[in-house]
Amino acid sequence: MQSAADIERLIDHHPREGVFRVHRDAFRSEAVFELEMRHVFEGSWIYVGHASQLPRPHDFLCSWIGRRPVVLMRAADGSLGCFINSCRHKGALVCHGSRGNAKAHVCRYHGWAYDSSGRNVAIKARAQGAYPEAFDAESHDLVRVPRFGEYRGFLFASLAADVAPLEAFLGDARVFIDLVVDQSAQGIELLPGDVSYTYRANWKLQLENTLDAYHLTSVHPSYFRLLDRRAAMGERSDVAPAVWQGHAGRELETEMGSFGFEQGHALVWTKAPVERHPLFACLAELEQRVGALRADWMLRTRQFCLFPNLQLGSSAALQMRVIRPLAVDLTEMTTYCVAPVGESPEARRQRLRQYEDFYNPSGLATPDDTATYEDCQEGFRSGEIEWQQGTLRGTGAMRAGADEHARELGIAPATSMHGAFDTADETVYHALYLAWQRLLARGAPR
Amino acid sequence: MSALPPPEAASVLYREAHYLDAQRWDDWLALYREDAEFWMPAWKDAHTLTASPDREVSLIYYSARAGLEDRVWRVRSGLSVASLTLPRTAHAVSGILLADGAPGGMLELRSTWTCHVYDVERATQHVFFGRYEHRLRRESGGWLIAAKKIVLLNDRIPTMIDFYCV
Numbered sequence: 224m225q226s227a228a229d230i231e232r233l234i235d236h237h238p239r240e241g242v243f244r245v246h247r248d249a250f251r252s253e254a255v256f257e258l259e260m261r262h263v264f265e266g267s268w269i270y271v272g273h274a275s276q277l278p279r280p281h282d283f284l285c286s287w288i289g290r291r292p293v294v295l296m297r298a299a300d301g302s303l304g305c306f307i308n309s310c311r312h313k314g315a316l317v318c319h320g321s322r323g324n325a326k327a328h329v330c331r332y333h334g335w336a337y338d339s340s341g342r343n344v345a346i347k348a349r350a351q352g353a354y355p356e357a358f359d360a361e362s363h364d365l366v367r368v369p370r371f372g373e374y375r376g377f378l379f380a381s382l383a384a385d386v387a388p389l390e391a392f393l394g395d396a397r398v399f400i401d402l403v404v405d406q407s408a409q410g411i412e413l414l415p416g417d418v419s420y421t422y423r424a425n426w427k428l429q430l431e432n433t434l435d436a437y438h439l440t441s442v443h444p445s446y447f448r449l450l451d452r453r454a455a456m457g458e459r460s461d462v463a464p465a466v467w468q469g470h471a472g473r474e475l476e477t478e479m480g481s482f483g484f485e486q487g488h489a490l491v492w493t494k495a496p497v498e499r500h501p502l503f504a505c506l507a508e509l510e511q512r513v514g515a516l517r518a519d520w521m522l523r524t525r526q527f528c529l530f531p532n533l534q535l536g537s538s539a540a541l542q543m544r545v546i547r548p549l550a551v552d553l554t555e556m557t558t559y560c561v562a563p564v565g566e567s568p569e570a571r572r573q574r575l576r577q578y579e580d581f582y583n584p585s586g587l588a589t590p591d592d593t594a595t596y597e598d599c600q601e602g603f604r605s606g607e608i609e610w611q612q613g614t615l616r617g618t619g620a621m622r623a624g625a626d627e628h629a630r631e632l633g634i635a636p637a638t639s640m641h642g643a644f645d646t647a648d649e650t651v652y653h654a655l656y657l658a659w660q661r662l663l664a665r666g667a668p669r
Numbered sequence: 670m671s672a673l674p675p676p677e678a679a680s681v682l683y684r685e686a687h688y689l690d691a692q693r694w695d696d697w698l699a700l701y702r703e704d705a706e707f708w709m710p711a712w713k714d715a716h717t718l719t720a721s722p723d724r725e726v727s728l729i730y731y732s733a734r735a736g737l738e739d740r741v742w743r744v745r746s747g748l749s750v751a752s753l754t755l756p757r758t759a760h761a762v763s764g765i766l767l768a769d770g771a772p773g774g775m776l777e778l779r780s781t782w783t784c785h786v787y788d789v790e791r792a793t794q795h796v797f798f799g800r801y802e803h804r805l806r807r808e809s810g811g812w813l814i815a816a817k818k819i820v821l822l823n824d825r826i827p828t829m830i831d832f833y834c835v
Contacts, residue, residue, distance in 0.1 A: 320715055416711030416719040416726030420826040445748035449739055461733035560726045572723045585728040587743060590751035590829035
């Protein structure tokens with residue numbers, strides 16, 4: 224068990240001297256990983272599913288809170304519940320597969336049954352069981368996860384009861400969920416075909432990389448050069464032009480900015496060419512419905528981390544990633560293509576092709592990311608090196624509180640920065656790691 | 670679906686496996702018609718594949734061979750860190766049968782495949798496996814692939830997957 228002093232030591236933060244460093248043990252220590260599971264994933268709010276995955280009464284969706292198997296169920300009255308997916312009798316899983324529809328869930332072992340509100344509705348041969356009174360006095364219902372809530376279709380739960388209300392946990396990060404959900408008057412949908420992959424490295428490498436504009440030109444040149452190659456071949460009917468593929472070849476972003484929030488959420492935005500964006504064709508409608516400011520933000524690239532396990536990436540297409548740490552050096556990712564409901568068939572096709580090209584583990588960009596995380600994890604074996612040097616780009620442009628971009632959105636982040644795209648800010652990690660450290664410290668013995 | 674394919678049609682599948690394992694990319698591409706569709710759908714649930722590349726997510730979808738040429742270009746470019754040291758692969762194709770209902774001048778083949786993948790840098794290995802659906806079309810020089818659908822059965826992907834290991 225790590226002491227509070229050990230947790231304190233993981234971040235070296237002296238703002239006046241311009242120091243912010245993350246210790247490599249954050250990525251390689253089994254003890255730190257155990258604390259993360261207990262206090263970040265199993266001790267605070269985490270994302271567990273999307274309401275559109277269980278739209279009808281009696282639909283269920285299996286999920287995870289840290290290491291705990293849980294099941295989300297929509298009851299007969301349409302209300303949603305989140306339960307530990309384990310029979311009260313002997314512990315077997317009650318719901319199987321990733322999702323389905325069932326009025327009753329019968330345990331495969333001894334046949335105890337539960338309805339879609341989690342209530343125990345049958346204990347096989349109960350009358351003949353000669354049970355003592357103490358048994359009857361106990362609840363046999365599925366155990367409800369202490370805290371469960373929804374924000375605009377995104378479902379969150381906490382195994383710890385003593386957490387802030389969901390609204391306070393999400394805070395101003397809700398604005399960036401709104402910028403996704405409001406892309407159509409009818410909301411958004413997760414397109415059929417979620418894709419899952421694992422990588423042999425720490426989960427926070429994915430957390431960081433999503434916010435990392437610095438790696439684009441060194442990790443993804445094959446993707447960007449491929450866009451050049453396609454553009455030089457004239458109009459190809461077999462592939463959809465990507466957002467970065469301007470009329471005169473590739474156009475990279477010129478401007479960027481970032482926000483870090485006290486709860487650990489973080490966002491990096493850039494201004495990219497918009498003509499190839501799947502939303503461009505309905506820009507006038509968007510501006511009318513959500514206003515010019517929010518329409519402009521919808522067309523910016525936005526890499527958004529809802530701490531700790533949900534990412535909404537909006538660049539080549541709109542992607543939702545869910546991070547599930549399996550071990551200190553093994554992580555499972557589940558990824559979804561998100562689209563506005565009612566999109567035109569042409570825009571939908573373009574979105575899918577951009578999504579598959581860039582985001583799939585079978586695509587032309589994500590494999591270069593994940594292979595690089597595995598390189599980092601191998602490099603972390605160099606135990607003598609204690610500190611990462613990857614959290615200081617952008618320090619001179621960063622300020623505490625809101626900058627003009629935050630103010631126009633009406634949000635109050637802990638840190639903001641904006642500047643030229645090449646600044647490739649890294650201060651976006653500061654609030655995230657400080658929130659991470661606070662959660663770990665909560666559980667450390669003093 | 671009971672007939673065995675003509676040997677020269679089956680040999681297209683065997684040559685494809687051979688060329689991929691030998692990294693003979695140009696020979697591999699030459700097995701495809703220019704307008705060949707290449708499709709590896711994703712899964713919707715335990716036993717249902719995504720059915721429409723225009724409305725649902727695919728693992729890979731190209732409506733023409735140019736998409737495969739892009740991938741070969743990327744591997745050769747030296748610019749993809751995930752492709753710098755390619756794994757050693759061994760494809761096995763078996764159980765090739767003719768499916769009914771192919772239009773004139775075409776053959777529909779069904780088969781089973783495995784691909785053993787050995788990561789040389791990390792000395793780790795895994796296996797991808799699944800089923801192929803090939804549509805072949807008779808050209809002057811022999812049979813060419815007009816469409817290929819790859820059903821990947823073990824789809825929780827370790828790190829990455831690309832054209833050379835399916």
